[in-house]
Amino acid sequence: xxxxxxxxxxxxxxxxxxxxxxxxxxxxxxxxxxxxxxxxxxxxxxxxxxxxxxxxxxxxxxxxxxxxxxxxxxxxxxxxxxxxxxxxxxxxxxxxxxxxxxxxxxxxxxxxxxxxxxxxxxxxxxxxxxxxxxxxxxxxxxxxxxxxxxxxxxxxxxxxxxxxxxxxxxxxxxxxxxxxxxxxxxxxxxxxxxxxxxxxxxxxxxxxxxxxxxxxxxxxxxxxxxxxxxxxxxxxxxxxxxxxxxxxxxxxxxxxxxxxxxxxxxxxxxxxxxxxxxxxxxxxxxxxxxxxxxxxxxxxxxxxxxxxxxxxxxxxxxxxxxxxxxxxxxxxxxxxxxxxxxxxxxxxxxxxxxxxxxxxxxxxxxxxxxxxxxxxxxxxxxxxxxxxxxxxxxxxxxxxxxxx
Amino acid sequence: xxxxxxxxxxxxxxxxxxxxxxxxxxxxxxxxxxxxxxxxxxxxxxxxxxxxxxxxxxxxxxxxxxxxxxxxxxxxxxxxxxxx
Numbered sequence: 001x002x003x004x005x006x007x008x009x010x011x012x013x014x015x016x017x018x019x020x021x022x023x024x025x026x027x028x029x030x031x032x033x034x035x036x037x038x039x040x041x042x043x044x045x046x047x048x049x050x051x052x053x054x055x056x057x058x059x060x061x062x063x064x065x066x067x068x069x070x071x072x073x074x075x076x077x078x079x080x081x082x083x084x085x086x087x088x089x090x091x092x093x094x095x096x097x098x099x100x101x102x103x104x105x106x107x108x109x110x111x112x113x114x115x116x117x118x119x120x121x122x123x124x125x126x127x128x129x130x131x132x133x134x135x136x137x138x139x140x141x142x143x144x145x146x147x148x149x150x151x152x153x154x155x156x157x158x159x160x161x162x163x164x165x166x167x168x169x170x171x172x173x174x175x176x177x178x179x180x181x182x183x184x185x186x187x188x189x190x191x192x193x194x195x196x197x198x199x200x201x202x203x204x205x206x207x208x209x210x211x212x213x214x215x216x217x218x219x220x221x222x223x224x225x226x227x228x229x230x231x232x233x234x235x236x237x238x239x240x241x242x243x244x245x246x247x248x249x250x251x252x253x254x255x256x257x258x259x260x261x262x263x264x265x266x267x268x269x270x271x272x273x274x275x276x277x278x279x280x281x282x283x284x285x286x287x288x289x290x291x292x293x294x295x296x297x298x299x300x301x302x303x304x305x306x307x308x309x310x311x312x313x314x315x316x317x318x319x320x321x322x323x324x325x326x327x328x329x330x331x332x333x334x335x336x337x338x339x340x341x342x343x344x345x346x347x348x349x350x351x352x353x354x355x356x357x358x359x360x361x362x363x364x365x366x367x368x369x370x371x372x373x374x375x376x377x378x379x380x381x382x383x384x385x386x387x388x389x390x391x392x393x394x395x396x397x398x399x400x401x402x403x404x
Numbered sequence: 405x406x407x408x409x410x411x412x413x414x415x416x417x418x419x420x421x422x423x424x425x426x427x428x429x430x431x432x433x434x435x436x437x438x439x440x441x442x443x444x445x446x447x448x449x450x451x452x453x454x455x456x457x458x459x460x461x462x463x464x465x466x467x468x469x470x471x472x473x474x475x476x477x478x479x480x481x482x483x484x485x486x487x488x
Contacts, residue, residue: 125450
């Protein structure tokens with residue numbers, strides 16, 4: 001069976017645009033979640049967002065037909081190509097695919113369209129093109145001439161995990177040699193923010209400490225803080241990577257996916273365990289092999305408790321010995337992009353022995369009783385394998401296992 | 405070049421694809437000479453309509469010269485201002 005290496009990383013995120021930026025944030029314990037202006041009332045808001053002008057460096061003709069999620073993805077892909085030192089001479093265009101995950105779609109374009117339609121009966125001619133859910137993947141494939149399969153996964157918070165899993169399977173089974181795979185989300189437009197607020201799953205904001213709003217696994221957790229960003233990886237058949245002298249960040253050894261088939265929002269322990277167990281079967285590994293878990297850890301009351309029980313169910317006695325952190329307090333919840341940004345933490349753990357902490361974990365919850373790497377990063381931790389989990393609204397679950 | 409023509413070309417050129425040569429916009433004699441596909445032209449015309457609060461979309465044909473295009477817009481803008 002062919003092995004699949006990760007040989008490049010590209011990102012555009014509130015934590016920064018390089019792995020060095022992300023590492024520094026984890027070591028400093030510095031969240032990118034901050035106060036955000038609300039257009040509606042005095043209700044305080046927080047989020048993690050990108051300040052940069054995303055139109056810079058891109059042709060006008062591309063910008064005019066692209067939503068914010070596509071612009072972020074193009075910038076991330078540019079970073080990826082540089083990091084992977086990939087040039088068109090390095091690949092057969094028909095043997096490299098593009099796989100992106102996105103949960104909410106083109107929120108900024110939809111918000112603009114709503115305003116135009118209902119305030120002045122106007123609909124811009126680019127609205128449909130900018131709204132295409134497969135815009136991010138399509139723009140990456142067009143920009144770099146990637147002519148293999150180009151697919152978009154939309155399974156809410158597991159979207160990027162499913163996209164990376166699809167890319168991994170395509171290479172492992174010989175359909176492709178390489179793939180650009182990752183995820184993106186930008187849910188911070190007014191209509192999207194209002195939708196999340198109306199569902200009452202966003203965290204209560206303490207205006208004096210906006211960065212402490214998201215508190216995964218804490219007794220005082222109160223919900224989600226949203227974030228935006230794009231992260232993409234180059235996945236490459238291992239021998240192909242070695243032949244061109246590529247840096248290998250890790251090997252994807254297994255992927256598991258499952259459906260809860262039970263409730264639109266309430267997670268299922270059975271479904272989550274099925275996802276993790278499927279990843280172990282795929283990798284031919286057991287829980288004792290895992291040295292770090294990057295949790296979904298959204299900081300919702302039921303979600304974190306159920307996830308803890310799921311990990312206990314799969315890992316048994318090993319659960320308390322296996323560090324597991326949620327990095328969402330750093331970058332907010334990227335929804336469909338979650339697995340892409342959170343895979344950075346698993347790579348830093350695997351490659352460098354750095355365990356990103358769970359920030360704002362000041363009060364232990366009896367229902368969340370594992371080692372969550374509370375508040376302070378750990379360094380020098382040796383391990384052979386790591387797991388990344390994402391569990392979505394709609395019950396779609398995705399688990400990835402990486403090895404050295 | 406008139407101020408109006410310069411602004412029109414700026415808007416049109418903002419829809420340029422990555423491989424377009426900037427000088428091709430000023431050199432174009434007719435609308436079909438502009439280095440834009442039909443979708444980009446649609447977007448550029450819409451943006452001109454929005455910016456000047458006028459409507460002309462069906463009247464701008466591929467064979468229309470840029471001179472005639474500019475003259476048509478100048479007339480529409482003047483009519484709008486007179487009616488204001």
